[in-house]
Amino acid sequence: MVDIHALAETRLRADGQRYTRNRRTIVEALDRAGGPLSLPQLLHRHRQLAQSSAYRNLAILEAAGVVHRIVTNDGFARFELAQALTEHHHHHRICSTCGSVEDFTLPAALEDSLEKALRRVATKSDFQVASHQLDLIGVCPGCS
């Protein structure tokens, strides 16, 4: 059990940024949510957040490595806490009908061999891998 807020503050400070009330509210919301949130979803949960500030703070939190931005086909970006903060590597099920995004995990053994194979692919091509991203595209229970 890590202290999300302490980590967030440390990372922001390393970036010359403050951990303000608004930023804490965003981190709190993303931590509480069961999966990635779009900006409308975030604002709906916390009416006191201004849209422009929320976007700006999400960008700052992303630059500091606190928040991860997920871009899907439905036009709305989604935001979640960076996996380094939650210490929970996972992937996403993306509904092609409603655009909702949910988390899932792979068996550890498969994740390991996948990671190894990806490293091999990257080495052969001089590509410096920062991360990988595995999405399931389909239709969620609510939309079928």
Add this chain to the structure above:
Amino acid sequence: MVDIHALAETRLRADGQRYTRNRRTIVEALDRAGGPLSLPQLLHRHRQLAQSSAYRNLAILEAAGVVHRIVTNDGFARFELAQALTEHHHHHRICSTCGSVEDFTLPAALEDSLEKALRRVATKSDFQVASHQLDLIGVCPGCS
């Protein structure tokens, strides 16, 4: 060796659409390109294409299952031929600096076990999987 254009025409007809000169040009360009193309890249290769028509035709080709749209963080969507046409399942290396997208493939054995694991994940959650998508995020040789 499949006939891309015959397949494209069949799929369009099944959707009540014609395989016009512009659409053939787009399919040809995507086939020739070594990887996914953004719209600016496509228009640069074929100056006679109008932007509005190119976007419209790409949407129609996507609906017919001829073209696949890839959405990245750099604001520009990328387009490639659907894997059903090329009969070549692959994944993408995405450069977080310049936004370029390139293809790569996994070892067949790994791809198999991955697919099996994904089916299991999907079944447990009532999620109807249409496809999966595996991206490597990092820095390409040109940007490092």
Add this chain to the structure above:
DNA sequence: CTTGTAATGAGAACTACTCTCGTTTAGGTT
């Protein structure tokens, strides 16, 4: 407190993309 700097937020601006609508093209019929 006072003061300097960063953060805020309402609204304007930006831009990738989509829509509109008058014109052109092309497949089918005579």
Add this chain to the structure above:
DNA sequence: AACCTAAACGAGAGTAGTTCTCATTACAAG
């Protein structure tokens, strides 16, 4: 060939998610 009709075209206007501007506010240091 000539005609007809519906689809496709394309220049430009419109849309919408996101970013920027700048006057105001909050906060940390002394």
